[in-house]
Amino acid sequence: MKVYNSLSRKIENFKALEQGKVTMYTCGPTVYNYVHIGNLRTFIFYDTVKRALKLNDYKVKHVMNITDVDDKTIKGAIERRMSLKEYTELYANYFLEDLNKLNVDMDTKFTKATDNIDEMQKIIVKLVKEGYAYEADDGVYFNVSKFKDYGKLSGMKVDGSYSRIKNDDYDKENASDFALWKYWDANDGEAYWKGELKKGRPGWHIECSAMSMKYLGKTIDIHCGAVDLIFPHHENEIAQSESYSKQKFVNYWLHAEHLLVNGQKMSKSLNNFYTLKDLEGQGFNPLSFRLMAIDSHYRNKLDFNFENLRKYEKLLAKIDLSIKALNKVEKYEEKEDNYSRVQTKQKVEKVIELFKEAVNNDLNTHEALQHFLSLLDLADEKTKKGKIDNNEFSVLSTAISKANDVLGIYIDYKIPEEIIALAEEREQKRREKQFIEADLLREKISENGYSIADLTGTFVITKKYLD
Ligand SMILES: [Zn+2]
Ligand SMILES: [Zn+2]
Incomplete structure (x- = not known):
């Protein structure tokens, strides 16, 4: 290191x-x-x-x-x-x-x-x-x-x-x-x-x-x-x-190094002095700020502004969705190693190697984050197909959690039972082609601070993030 x-x-x-x-x-x-x-x-x-x-x-x-x-x-x-x-x-x-x-x-x-x-x-x-x-x-x-x-x-x-x-x-x-x-x-x-x-x-x-x-x-x-x-x-x-x-x-x-706000030093007199509570007050998830912080190298000045933070809030939502989708998607058991399995394993091993290199290179978390995101791209490819081989799932999810152990940008959380029930009810309505009722249920879920994404053959519930 x-x-x-x-x-x-x-x-x-x-x-x-x-x-x-x-x-x-x-x-x-x-x-x-x-x-x-x-x-x-x-x-x-x-x-x-x-x-x-x-x-x-x-x-x-x-x-x-x-x-x-x-x-x-x-x-x-x-x-x-x-x-x-x-x-x-x-x-x-x-x-x-x-x-x-x-x-x-x-x-x-x-x-x-x-x-x-x-x-x-x-x-x-x-x-x-x-x-x-x-x-x-x-x-x-x-x-x-x-x-x-x-x-x-x-x-x-x-x-x-x-x-x-x-x-x-x-x-x-x-x-x-x-x-x-x-x-x-x-x-x-x-x-x-x-x-x-x-x-x-x-x-x-x-x-x-x-x-x-x-x-x-x-x-x-x-x-x-x-x-x-x-x-x-x-x-x-x-x-x-x-x-x-x-x-x-x-x-x-x-x-x-320091954090700047719109290129200026933070100070009470410039009225650009923010606490985490201020960010939360504007609806941001605290982890968006963490994501912003690790996306810049610690020896560079970090220029904070809300427009930028919004970008990280969006990225955070995407990360959350990708991981939850990977966990939710249907798993199946391939009897033996096939091409896809071998390929996934090789790709993931390479990414983890690069991830570790980046971290050990004077904590280049900016680059490490890119490698983490490329793992999620691999996961997205699989979830889009609507099912994933158990072995590939475990290779991917182990790697994602290993990388997240360093970056700390994803925290698992429990979705309340009543939200899950509403989401299932909505899914049922959709199947019955009762789209107006389904949309009303989606709104109700949203009012409670959650959002729902439809995937091939299933749906995923996440916290609601700022758009
Ligand atoms: Zn000291
Ligand atoms: Zn000291």
Whole structure:
């Protein structure tokens, strides 16, 4: 498997620390608001990395943090007159809901920053003791000039001029000594901890270092984030962690590019700021967004607009229909291998090989999706004939589900009994040539959120998608 490592700025062959196992840390959300679709693109990217590793038979130990204490969460909680815990749990739950709707593999350990304060303090105390960090009036700071490799990820130079920054996020032009621990002031309200350090709270960067090392070890295989985290967040994570452990922090750094809306950066002021709820509110299936995300390469900017999303909604409907039709079509048993059987098997094997190649080529999901769709074309050819040999069916459906294990764009769902009953009644009316009644039944099915497609000799019910 080849991936682009931001640390070496090269495509590299992936090699795990321990054979067959991967440790992976992904920077999670700061839960001060709903996550937007730009964040969701990043989370879908994490999911794709994990699924690709699983395709290559790795056992993946994946940790994702939930940042529930930082400048933004504290400010938000105070403004809303909620406790920090109450406020952040609200948005953490929405976040997990979004991941579920996007069919993200939840085989992940989610951990909250506030559950790991002791580990953060332990690291900070050692950094101070060894001279990498120092105490100032308002907190404890990391001295970037003490870490000789500072800048190795982002290319940022430490020029020796003195500056110190307390904010979690800061300008991307200059290296500064950054806050590891911020002493309490009135703006922090109830958000403070004591212990080995003076009353205060952690800086954002130390949180990820502590959680990554605690749950996955001092050196891990993969750390993922969005490109805007390279500096300062990830550069700072490396500095703290490696000064603390004297070991390499991460072997492979993987970063996903931004999402734009109509070519512009998403922002509240431009009124082009969307959440998954906004897309759902316009009638879109969340998986259409997933499909859009995986159809672009993670290292390219993804330009979002609703016209485009509509295209993916249509494609999603087609995928759903093809898979359901393949499952529904009549099966028969051919006694022995015939030409069609051998040909299907060969074609499918070739497609799966190409699919895997695409995925392993720095996660070329755009190309992988094309191969997945060509499997569905093969399936459509068969279903159009009105029946399929059992053996060919199983070859095709195994391949489709293997590819879908990586792309995650199809989820099976149950059609309610009453909808099935209506559809059967409609089929009966059609046979009796009572077309007006049949159409009324189709409308009724549609009003209930389902649609019906007629195939050779049968019909298929799917969810209704936007036209
Ligand atoms: Zn990170
Ligand atoms: Zn992080």
